[in-house]
Amino acid sequence: MLSQTVEYALRAVVALAEPDTAWTAHALAAKTQVPASYLSKVLQSLAKADLVLAQRGRNGGFILAKPTSAITVLEVVNAVEPIERIQTCPLGLAAHGVRLCSLHRKLDDAYAMVERAFATTTIASILAEPNPARPLCAQQEKGGSLNVLHAH
Amino acid sequence: MLSQTVEYALRAVVALAEPDTAWTAHALAAKTQVPASYLSKVLQSLAKADLVLAQRGRNGGFILAKPTSAITVLEVVNAVEPIERIQTCPLGLAAHGVRLCSLHRKLDDAYAMVERAFATTTIASILAEPNPARPLCAQQEKGGSLNVLHAH
DNA sequence: ATAAAACTGGATATTCAGATCCAGATATGC
DNA sequence: GCATATCTGGATCTGAATATCCAGTTTTAT
Numbered sequence: 001m002l003s004q005t006v007e008y009a010l011r012a013v014v015a016l017a018e019p020d021t022a023w024t025a026h027a028l029a030a031k032t033q034v035p036a037s038y039l040s041k042v043l044q045s046l047a048k049a050d051l052v053l054a055q056r057g058r059n060g061g062f063i064l065a066k067p068t069s070a071i072t073v074l075e076v077v078n079a080v081e082p083i084e085r086i087q088t089c090p091l092g093l094a095a096h097g098v099r100l101c102s103l104h105r106k107l108d109d110a111y112a113m114v115e116r117a118f119a120t121t122t123i124a125s126i127l128a129e130p131n132p133a134r135p136l137c138a139q140q141e142k143g144g145s146l147n148v149l150h151a152h
Numbered sequence: 153m154l155s156q157t158v159e160y161a162l163r164a165v166v167a168l169a170e171p172d173t174a175w176t177a178h179a180l181a182a183k184t185q186v187p188a189s190y191l192s193k194v195l196q197s198l199a200k201a202d203l204v205l206a207q208r209g210r211n212g213g214f215i216l217a218k219p220t221s222a223i224t225v226l227e228v229v230n231a232v233e234p235i236e237r238i239q240t241c242p243l244g245l246a247a248h249g250v251r252l253c254s255l256h257r258k259l260d261d262a263y264a265m266v267e268r269a270f271a272t273t274t275i276a277s278i279l280a281e282p283n284p285a286r287p288l289c290a291q292q293e294k295g296g297s298l299n300v301l302h303a304h
Numbered sequence: 305a306t307a308a309a310a311c312t313g314g315a316t317a318t319t320c321a322g323a324t325c326c327a328g329a330t331a332t333g334c
Numbered sequence: 335g336c337a338t339a340t341c342t343g344g345a346t347c348t349g350a351a352t353a354t355c356c357a358g359t360t361t362t363a364t
Contacts, residue, residue, distance in 0.1 A: 057361020
């Protein structure tokens with residue numbers, strides 16, 4: 001339901017949570033499995049939204065502009081492709097302009113619900129979840145709970 | 153967030169709720185403000201999903217296959233473009249196959265939330281809402297509550 | 305200084321949802 | 335039966351999202 005671009009942006013931000021050093025677009029692309037040339041565009045959007053900082057030149061790359069606890073999923077979504085809320089009647093009916101009809105009200109309520117969920121979810125909270133499968137990591141958490149794949 | 157096609161399908165079903173007679177694709181297109189030739193395709197999808205019945209020939213057209221109280225928003229969505237739930241790790245990481253990582257879990261939870269909302273909303277319930285702006289109708293409800301547009 | 309590393313931004317290519325078109329099939333009224 | 339109305343389904347067109355490419359700019363290491 002969300003666009004591919006949003007998925008890419010979220011992967012990039014999650015990958016950047018490892019704050020060892022600046023990640024080059026190329027290295028990030030490998031880690032996130034996103035086409036490198038396209039990821040560059042996505043990173044530019046994230047930079048414009050002040051979610052990541054770009055550093056050119058040797059040893060350059062991208063880092064998060066804020067701690068993961070200060071970045072919500074919604075911010076990332078909005079940086080690349082904001083959820084299009086229904087503001088006015090899609091049919092252009094004047095009478096519906098101020099107050100949406102019940103059909104579009106219902107749809108927009110669903111969008112609002114998603115926005116709210118994303119607005120209250122930080123990247124930090126996602127990374128803090130006790131889930132054996134860590135985002136972007138092929139390996140199970142080291143020393144973590146048992147591997148459900150091999151437990152039979 | 154939902155596709156244009158879903159919006160069109162919902163408009164068509166709501167329009168068909170007026171059960172006077174069979175609506176031709178052409179008449180429906182006018183009422184719903186959907187490109188006629190494209191609406192035909194959408195109606196075909198709805199027919200394949202057994203939500204509407206098609207009748208060819210003179211005096212033919214489309215009618216709902218079930219009462220509006222038996223048609224949910226989700227059924228209409230699924231007929232034309234099901235919400236793509238995240239079943240397996242989008243990165244193809246084997247370790248995430250059975251259990252999504254926390255990132256994709258979060259996203260899929262949002263999708264599930266929308267699905268649930270749509271599954272519990274029938275077309276009848278939408279039409280029953282006490283909303284002065286009726287779906288697809290340019291006019292305010294006759295004899296209804298005061299017109300907010302002219303109340304100043 | 306210079307070369308190499310890395311982002312930037314514009315131009316272009318590809319893909320797919322959205323939209324159109326039309327010949328064929330089917331039903332009805334006369 | 336025949337003409338007309340209407341859906342059906344395949345072929346095609348269009349435009350926006352996705353993806354690629356590359357020349358230009360900035361930065362750093364040496």
